[in-house]
Amino acid sequence: MSTKQQDSLFIKAAFSQPTERPPVWMMRQAGRFMKEYWDIKNRYSFLEMCKTPEIAADVTMLPVDLLGIDAAILFSDILVTAEAMGGDLSFTQGVGPRFSNPVRTSDDVDRLETGVVRKLQYVADAIKIVQQRLDGKIPLIGFAGSPFTVMSYLVEGGSSKDFKLTKLMLHNEPELAHRLLAKIAEVTTGYLNLQIEAGVDALQIFDSWASALAWDDYKEFSHTYISKIIAGLNRQDIPIISFCKGSSVFAPLMAEAKPDVISVDWNADLLNVKKSLPAGIAVQGNLDPHILYADKKVIKDRIVKLHERMKGENGFIFNLGHGIMPDLPFDNVKYAIDVIKNELT
Known part of the structure; x- marks a missing residue:
């Protein structure tokens, strides 16, 4: 991390140091709710955007220039690791990511490569x-998908509502599942260290589909590998944020992996989660993104209410409980950020 960032609101809050107001950024802040995003997206495929450094940088900068957030997050996708390992990845409008060669047998797992970090140089x-x-104006957050979430896309062959094939592998062939997860974890650790070396100021691990898992399965098939990844990072001065859908339930386990920040979904009372965590772990969240569809008075009231609840707590990063939806009005997102930056003391 550059020494310039040690005094940034975001880095201080991530390390549970006092800040004059909570810093704010939003998951999926450089995305489809922006006209300017579509101006770029209509000229390139999604993977071209991810793999062309200049274009990825252009998209990363959109919320910096248009929203005035306190931290940028790199524009990329959680599935670039799976593609580098040998997944035949494509994105289709309205369908989402697809792998034409899903991973379902021992041979499929054997076929996946692990010495692939060099293929991800475009991210660096x-x-x-x-x-x-x-x-040096604000920090840059890098990220990766968690092994379980990446595994679910590889096994299902794309997005899934019930994760039936993934769960069948966990339950019927746990050794195969662990082999697959271990390979993804190895690549993910190398990939995040590549990002640190390239100059990110913080990292977030996205376990987007953890809420599909029962407690014991989360512990065995997700938490175990996130713990290994965090332990393998060159994390000096780099705060590590752990996010999962289901963090309102899994936060006590997530803390055992020793992240600096736990990003909390909107199902929980944020202060209760904070007080249940070991000292020195910050929280990020946890406004329901659907609030941003509401009238501005409602948006402001909910932001102020969450801030009042967290008042006096060091280690609070204002964010959503999940990502910005593509059809949210841009003006409402901008208004929310302005309220947080200018009206919270």
């Missing part, structure tokens, strides 16, 4: 360009 190149453009 994008980080360097973004950092030049940010010029």
Whole structure:
């Protein structure tokens, strides 16, 4: 991390240091709710955007320039690791990600490569360009998908509502599942260290589908591997954020992996989660993103209410409980950020 960022609101809050107001950024802040995103997206495929450093940097900078957030997050996708390992990945409008060669047998798992971090150099190149453009103004967050979440896409062959095939593998062939997860975890650790080397100021691990799992399965098939990844990071001065859908339930386990920040979904009372965690672990969240569809008076009331609840607590990063939806009105998102930056003391 650059020494310039040690005094940023975001880094201080991530390390549970006092801040004059909570810093704010939002998951999926550089996305489809912006006209400017579509101006770029209509010219390139999604994977082209991810794999072309200049374009990835352009998209990363949109919320910096248009929203005035306190931290940028690199524009990329959680599935680039799976593609580098040998997944035949495509994105279709209205369908989402697809793998034409799903991973369901022992041979399929054997076929996946692990010495692939060099294939992800385009991400490191994008980080360097973004950092030049940010010029120390705000921190840059890098990220990766958790092994369980990436595994679910590989096994299902894409998005899933019930994760039936993934859960069948966990329950009927746990050794095969562990082999697959271990391979993904190895690549993910190398990939996040590549991002640190390229110059990110913080990292977030996205376990987007953890809420599909029972407690014991989460512990065995997700938490175990996130713990290994965090233990394998060159994390000096780099705060690590752990996010999962289901964090309102899994937060006590998530804390055992020793992240600096736990990002909390909107189902929980944020202060109760904070007080249940070991000292020195910050929380991020946890406004329901659907609030941003509401009238501005409602948006402001909910933001103020959450802030009042967290008042006096060090280690609070204002965010949503999940990502911005594509059809949210841009003006409402901008208004929410302005309220947080200008009206919370």
